[in-house]
Amino acid sequence: MAIKTSELNAKLFGKANKRRATSPVEAQAAVKEKAQVIELAIAGKELVAFELMSIPAADIENKTIVFAQNSREQSFLNEHALSDILATLKERGQQYPAVGRRNKEGKIEVLDGSRRRMSCILAQKDFLIYVADDIEAEHAKFLSDVANTHKPLSLYERGREMQLKLDSGQATDQKSLAQMFQCSEALVSGALKAAALPIEILTTYPNVSDVGRPTIVKLHKLYHSLPKKSQTLLLEKCRSQQGDIWKQSGSQGVARLTKDVSTQLEDWIEELYPTETKKNTDKVDLVKGRISYLRKGSSLSLSLKKVDDETMQAILDFVQSKID
Numbered sequence: 001m002a003i004k005t006s007e008l009n010a011k012l013f014g015k016a017n018k019r020r021a022t023s024p025v026e027a028q029a030a031v032k033e034k035a036q037v038i039e040l041a042i043a044g045k046e047l048v049a050f051e052l053m054s055i056p057a058a059d060i061e062n063k064t065i066v067f068a069q070n071s072r073e074q075s076f077l078n079e080h081a082l083s084d085i086l087a088t089l090k091e092r093g094q095q096y097p098a099v100g101r102r103n104k105e106g107k108i109e110v111l112d113g114s115r116r117r118m119s120c121i122l123a124q125k126d127f128l129i130y131v132a133d134d135i136e137a138e139h140a141k142f143l144s145d146v147a148n149t150h151k152p153l154s155l156y157e158r159g160r161e162m163q164l165k166l167d168s169g170q171a172t173d174q175k176s177l178a179q180m181f182q183c184s185e186a187l188v189s190g191a192l193k194a195a196a197l198p199i200e201i202l203t204t205y206p207n208v209s210d211v212g213r214p215t216i217v218k219l220h221k222l223y224h225s226l227p228k229k230s231q232t233l234l235l236e237k238c239r240s241q242q243g244d245i246w247k248q249s250g251s252q253g254v255a256r257l258t259k260d261v262s263t264q265l266e267d268w269i270e271e272l273y274p275t276e277t278k279k280n281t282d283k284v285d286l287v288k289g290r291i292s293y294l295r296k297g298s299s300l301s302l303s304l305k306k307v308d309d310e311t312m313q314a315i316l317d318f319v320q321s322k323i324d
Contacts, residue, residue, distance in 0.1 A: 038130060048139075050130035052097055055108070057124045064100070064108045064117060064127065069137075070144045071157050073208070075199060077118040080206035080246075080254055084151075085115065090123045097128035099143060101135040111135075111143040115151065154209040155216055156202055159195030162188060187213065193220040198231075200238040201265065206246045206257045215262055222269045230272035237268055 039047045055063055066074055079086060088095070098113020108131055110117050120127040135143075153161075162181065165171040171180055174192070178185045190213035194202075197220055202208050223231065245264050246257040285292045294301040304315070 048132045048135060050099065050132045053108070053129055053131050055127040055129065057120060057126055060117060060121050060127045064110055064129070065103075066114045066117065067100075067109045067111050067140055067144050069141050070111070070114055071153055071161055072114055073154070073157055073160075073199070074114060074118070075203050076154065076156075076208045077115060078206065079122060080257070081209065082115055082119045082122065083207075083254075086119050086123060089116070089119045089125060093125055094120060094128045097130050099130050100132075101140055102131055102133050109140070111140050152209070154194075155191050155211065155213060156194040156197070156199075156208055159191030159193070162191055163195050190216055193217055196220060197223060198235055198238075200235045204238050204241070204245055204265065205261050207254050210254050210258050211262075215258075219262075219265065222266065226269060226272055227274065230274075234268055234272055238265075 036052050038050045038052075040050060066072075094116060096113075096116070098110055098116050100108045100110045100113070103109050108129060110129065113129060117127055117129075119125075158181070162171070162177050165177060165180065171177045174185050174188045177188045181188070194211075194216045197216070201219065201223065202211070205211055223234070226234065245261045249257055249260045251257050251260055283292055283294050290305050292303045294303075304312075307315075
């Protein structure tokens with residue numbers, strides 16, 4: 001006959017190692033003490049029992065998966081992105097267990113703790129996780145969203161969530177998104193641009209969360225100015241050298257490494273511009289030291305030095321006569 005974990009603990013230790021959490025504070029205390037079983041009211045509804053499990057380091061990737069609706073992009077999780085918890089985990093092991101559910105295939109879906117999961121994989125440490133059965137999708141999404149508030153999402157991840165709201169009709173424009181996500185319209189614009197960038201470009205960075213809005217906006221403009229063939233070549237280059245840029249850099253610190261990656265990406269994009277476009281963007285001296293012009297697409301910029309008022313007016317009149 002099967003014996004419950006609580007009964008087993010009672011037999012072994014003389015008491016049931018079971019905690020009922022009715023508030024976030026109680027839940028955190030129970031997790032910190034690694035109670036064998038926690039009963040938690042999900043979204044304020046029925047109590048669900050979570051049992052603590054330890055997954056051997058060698059089995060984490062085979063026995064666990066990350067919840068499909070988790071907003072955090074798993075391909076961004078590397079040693080730099082996880083540096084805030086990786087060092088402690090290597091020294092002391094996992095301090096706080098993750099939370100998950102068992103799916104129909106018998107695998108454990110990680111709802112809260114995808115960063116801890118990847119850190120355990122990288123550090124080759126056993127993975128602690130509270131697991132429950134029969135958690136429906138709505139409650140699983142609730143647990144996953146609550147978990148992601150602990151570590152802010154990157155601009156790309158936020159933009160992906162915003163784009164889903166637009167696609168589903170829950171939001172109609174950037175203004176409504178700003179109200180929904182309680183942020184500025186400028187941040188919404190930057191986040192949507194980040195979500196529109198291919199993930200191959202973003203995964204070249206050591207930590208995507210450190211890539212700011214100005215860089216995202218610039219990359220978005222440069223990438224989408226390339227012809228389709230050049231875009232494909234750029235993505236192939238990013239895939240083939242993923243991680244190699246910052247790993248081979250002699251710079252110290254994520255900020256400097258991030259700048260190095262941005263510079264390399266801009267150089268690659270510049271190399272992939274069509275030759276005729278490059279020629280058109282070169283500055284040309286018409287009269288050395290005095291008159292030069294710059295042709296970019298259909299735009300023309302003229303620079304003149306040592307021009308008196310009479311000559312200036314004559315030039316302006318001529319230009320106006322040609323444009324009118």
